Amino acid sequence: MTNSRYDIAIVGIGQTRFTKWGGITDKSQFQLACEAIITAANDAGLNPEEIDGFTSFSNDANEANLMQVALGIPVMRFTGMVWGGGGGGSSASIALAVAALRSGQAHTVVAYRGLCQGQTRRFGKANSARAHNNFTAPFGLLAPGQMLALMVRRHMHLYGTKPEHLAEIALSGRANANRNPNAVMYGRELDEQTYFASRMIADPLRLYDCCLESDGACAVVLTTLERALDLRQKPVRVLAAAQGSGPGWGSGPLGSQNMPDADYATSNSVAVAKALYEEASMGPEDIDVAQVYDHFSGMVIMALEDYGFCPRGSGGDFVGDGNIRWGTGSLPINTAGGNLSEAYIHGMTHVLEGVRQLRGQSTSQVEGAETCLVTGGLGVSPTSGLILAAA
Template identity: 45%
Template sequence: RAENPSIRLGVTGGGAPAAPGAHLAAAVATGQATVGVAWRSRKRGSGPRPWKNTAVQLPTPAQWTRPFGLLRPADEIGMLARRYMHEYGATRDHLFNVALACRNRANQNPAAMMYERPLTREMYMTSRWISEPLCLFDNCLETDGALACVIVSAERARDCRQRPVYVHSAAQGLPAQHHGMVNYWNDDPLTGPAWTAARHLWKHADFTPDDVDVAQIYDAFTPLIPLSLEGYGFCGRGEGAAYTEGGALEIGGRLPLNTGGGGLSEAYVHGFNLINEGVKQLRGTSTAQVPGAATCLVTAGEGVPTSAILLRN
């Protein structure tokens, strides 16, 4: 209605989930809308995957990679992961740390696909390869589902039934030389879009990575976590794998991660569930609540044109 304009934005792709919140917040702040709804729905159970069609003419850059075996996102991330392991000594145990942290949180979440389905190191290490060095548990789930969040002004939020959570800062990022879904052609493929988004994100924030109480980091594949930890400034270049050691990503660790289970163990809805879980954490209603959580980083996919958002109480 004209007297109560509203905006709806859908999310497409792993780099997108944090961006609609930023656009809607800007629209509300500038008076273009009074209510914004961001949403994502997926029906992964329908239809064949696009890479199964061997007759279609491939777009650039896929025509240069798919004939040589980079058919799926798992293959593309697997290549980045192998390079990261070669450069910095990361191991499968580091990737297991990521998968385990997400699974442990899903085990606490009745809405998660992997609720009450524990993961052990033996299960991880003996699972089948999907695209070396990525095994079954390095890959996100296949999920049918839908989520949404509502954005209104801070003033209006005070009258809402639910405790408000505030959009503090947001950014989108694409580095120079980027080309395609996952980039192998720039000077440094291991410094991806997260580094660009992070510069803008922290520039407009009045706190730093050290002040983040809980993080919801896009996890379609386990290697994206150490790469994102570096890109968003939680550790130095090449230190992301070691950062996962000693329970750092668990509740009570240095940076509790993906507390609903994430794409690896709750559901894969292009990362939109990470936004909803971030809101739950700051409302104090998560199934794996971080005590006193007041700030949360939510990121979209590393390796692809990406976005991120900072939430706070």
């Protein structure tokens, strides 16, 4: 249905400065979230008072009811939070916004994430109060890097994935960040020798295979396409948005490690990928650029397989052949630098970069890009994804 409430678009994006964990001391996490939302509204040409819905994920502490007061919003019609920690719900927060807009529960929704761990709590830190942590802590699995390293090692064992394939994820992302002045790693080049000389964090994951830990905030404003056409920016359509999990994952590697063996060395994205492609009436061959959640390099390889860009087990070779490189590859990914080199705001940076690509505003612009896949956190439950398109 053209120009109806069923066609939803992203009309504004906003972010704060990004720093290393603990680097922002002059503003609170709540202030950062407000700043990102105001910037996103201004980007759209909207007054923040016109926002009437809020969505977030990962137990975001920046509560919508307080945000309403801080931003001077007269009426709040919808709020929604996605279950789970980390970035699994990043794209799902957009899905909640889409659902609210399509159902008429809200007219203008902002999805946001504020993260300033130096001021609050450390995500990923072992916590015995969470029951599932008690299944993994006795085995020395105290942090996500250790937990997901097991899945990466399994993939290497089954399919012959090589350390050089992991390196390609880190190196290509860093090259993209070096073109992005807003990236934490802007101006800090990385070569293969430096990558392999870095310390092992959790075998087979080296230092540069692990995401940054960052302070900052991001926000995305959505409304109907009919309204979007009258706003400041070129709208970006949300063709598909999905969240979910395969059978038996529970908390996945962050808890029981009890996923089905057939799905163990995957990103838990097969069901979400199928739902996205069906909703968008397209397939992986129709995707021009992708922003793939890169908390750990090896998970990107599994996601490329799960989303159908290459057969199961061949993701390492797909990456090793240069397919993800900007300028030369068939599927450029993480064109702003990703979690590994731009900033780690639990995946919301990936959504913003997807929008920039389809507006033609990226610092690593893919020529002629009309569609973009965005994934939420990988190897977790629930996970989520988006397919975006130029309007």
